């Protein structure tokens with residue numbers, strides 16, 4: 439893996455949204471090449487394009503019994519994942535990349551000739567976010583679309599300390615603060631592979647520092663990780679990575695703030711895209 443990759447698009451969409459960028463993490467004198475992608479498209483377009491980029495084993499996941507919304511999220515997630523992986527492995531065709539669920543539901547990427555690349559992904563409606571990363575650097579992402587009816591549940595799932603910390607540190611209204619906290623914890627749960635099967639307190643956010651459009655967070659029980667989260671109504675997202683792996687833009691690599699710009703653009707276009 440070298441610097442920012444250039445790759446042909448996984449598929450050419452008419453009304454969809456697609457962004458992808460390479461970024462670098464720096465840890466102990468090493469540079470770790472990573473890439474991210476945020477996409478959204480109507481199910482009809484995803485379905486029409488999928489035969490050109492979906493691996494046969496992935497296509498087998500699309501059973502007839504799958505609800506339309508799940509079919510859309512599965513396809514959007516694979517598309518985002520392959521956009522990101524393609525930047526790190528530009529010589530490999532999207533159809534030759536295969537991302538199947540592991541025993542805990544976690545995405546496991548298989549690329550011919552490459553054993554050290556993995557991917558983490560999340561979806562919200564027809565939108566999906568993916569980060570491709572070296573296996574040596576575990577990462578997790580979350581992407582959420584705010585739903586007013588979920589506010590009570592988000593409040594219940596945040597600890598009193600988290601709510602106080604977020605109110606003191608972040609210049610957002612309560613729904614956005616709660617959504618950022620949720621995204622950070624769900625992204626951490628994906629790094630850990632446990633998902634939300636553990637007591638929520640275990641994933642508690644310990645500290646929050648405001649960033650333009652979002653926040654940086656550390657965790658009470660997992661000091662080895664750091665999260666970055668952004669909100670741009672109606673969406674929020676988070677990326678959790680090892681704390682020691684610093685994310686700086688420059689030299690053609692994207693800064694984390696690119697994610698906020700993407701999220702804002704997605705919010706402006708997604709109403710036209712939602713179909714499932």
Ligand SMILES: CC(C)(COP(=O)(O)OP(=O)(O)OC[C@H]1O[C@@H](n2cnc3c(N)ncnc32)[C@H](O)[C@@H]1OP(=O)(O)O)[C@@H](O)C(=O)NCCC(=O)NCCS
Nearest residue numbers: 512515541542543544545559560561628631632633634635
């Ligand atoms: C991980 C979890 C929080 C994701 O929640 P969600 O509402 O599906 O939300 P998102 O859209 O944010 O994320 C979905 C993606 O997370 C990834 N994912 C699922 N389970 C995961 C896990 N245990 N670890 C890491 N990533 C996981 C998958 O890529 C999935 O997308 P895909 O199914 O299209 O590949 C949730 O599925 C969960 O808690 N799973 C429990 C994990 C478990 O132990 N299951 C037992 C096996 S039956």
